[in-house]
Amino acid sequence: MGEGSVGNDRTGHAMTSRFLLDDLRSQRMYATTVADRIWREWWGPHGATLADVEAALDECLDVNDLPVTLVAHESGRFLGTVTCVASDLAERSQYSPWIAALWVEPEERGQGLGAALLGKAEARLRDLGVGTMFLCAKSTLRRYYAALGWELLEQGVGPHLLDVWRRLATPAGA
Ligand SMILES: CC(C)(COP(=O)(O)OP(=O)(O)OC[C@H]1O[C@@H](n2cnc3c(N)ncnc32)[C@H](O)[C@@H]1OP(=O)(O)O)[C@@H](O)C(=O)NCCC(=O)NCCS
Numbered sequence: 001m002g003e004g005s006v007g008n009d010r011t012g013h014a015m016t017s018r019f020l021l022d023d024l025r026s027q028r029m030y031a032t033t034v035a036d037r038i039w040r041e042w043w044g045p046h047g048a049t050l051a052d053v054e055a056a057l058d059e060c061l062d063v064n065d066l067p068v069t070l071v072a073h074e075s076g077r078f079l080g081t082v083t084c085v086a087s088d089l090a091e092r093s094q095y096s097p098w099i100a101a102l103w104v105e106p107e108e109r110g111q112g113l114g115a116a117l118l119g120k121a122e123a124r125l126r127d128l129g130v131g132t133m134f135l136c137a138k139s140t141l142r143r144y145y146a147a148l149g150w151e152l153l154e155q156g157v158g159p160h161l162l163d164v165w166r167r168l169a170t171p172a173g174a
Contacts, residue, residue, distance in 0.1 A: 019079055019113065021120045024069040025061055033078045034069060037103050065128055066097055070120055072104075072113055080104035082117040084125055088136060091158040095134045095166075097125060102135075115148055126169040133169065136162040 024031060031054075039053040060069040066086050072079040081103050088098035099121045104113045125133050137145060139155065142163060146152065150165040157164050 019072050019074040019116075021070055021072050021116060024057075024071050024081075027071050027073060028061065030071045030073060030078050030081075031057055031061070034071060034081045037081065038083075038101050041103060042101060068124060069101075070117060070124070072117055078105065079108045080113050080117050082121045084121050084133075088134075089158060089162065089164065092134070092136075092154075092164055095164070097130060097133055099125070099133060099135045114144075118148060122167065122169065130169055133167050135165045135167075137165065139163050 024034060035050060035053045035057050038057070039048065039050045043053050044050075057069065060067045060083065066084055069081060069083045071081050081101065082099060083101045085098050085100050086096050087093055088100045089095070099118065102114060102118060102121075104117070122133065134153075135145070135150070136157065139161070142152065145163075145165050150167050152163055153166045154164040155161075
């Protein structure tokens with residue numbers, strides 16, 4: 001089980017709130033909520049059903065490495081999620097693996113949870129021996145991923161004109 005702290009608030013003051021970052025396999029009670037958020041934000045607008053997402057998520061619960069879904073939670077409360085997958089963007093099938101579906105509950109945003117989830121996903125991939133990882137995002141998130149140390153590889157990819165980002169895994173403790 002991984003523990004996290006949201007660190008500093010916007011004024012730089014230390015915050016006491018703590019949360020846990022775990023593999024969904026060990027926190028299956030959050031699976032329905034994770035599926036709901038992925039469906040509403042990404043899959044539903046493209047015509048998929050909630051059952052489609054639930055089936056895909058079941059795959060994350062059944063395998064040992066990828067795909068893997070992580071959840072942030074605190075005292076039984078779901079806070080956010082992220083998933084590592086082998087492929088995420090049909091137009092760039094040569095790249096793998098990807099960090100996808102990064103989501104923080106709206107009322108929990110702006111406290112570093114997104115960065116913590118992303119960092120945990122990066123660490124998980126690094127532990128799997130991954131050297132280079134990718135993610136795709138709308139251009140509105142350009143400042144966000146750049147600030148978190150990702151390298152902008154391409155812009156305007158695919159029908160949704162996504163940015164493609166790359167990150168080289170750094171050795172643990174580096
Ligand atoms: C993007 C998201 C995961 C960030 O989560 P978070 O916990 O608020 O992120 P953090 O607290 O680590 O970082 C907050 C910073 O990111 C910035 N940020 C967050 N969302 C942003 C956006 N859509 N565009 C630009 N900047 C954004 C905030 O302004 C804040 O900047 P500041 O620290 O300078 O004030 C969250 O807003 C979210 O779930 N959005 C909806 C789903 C989504 O777009 N996911 C990304 C898919 S690629």
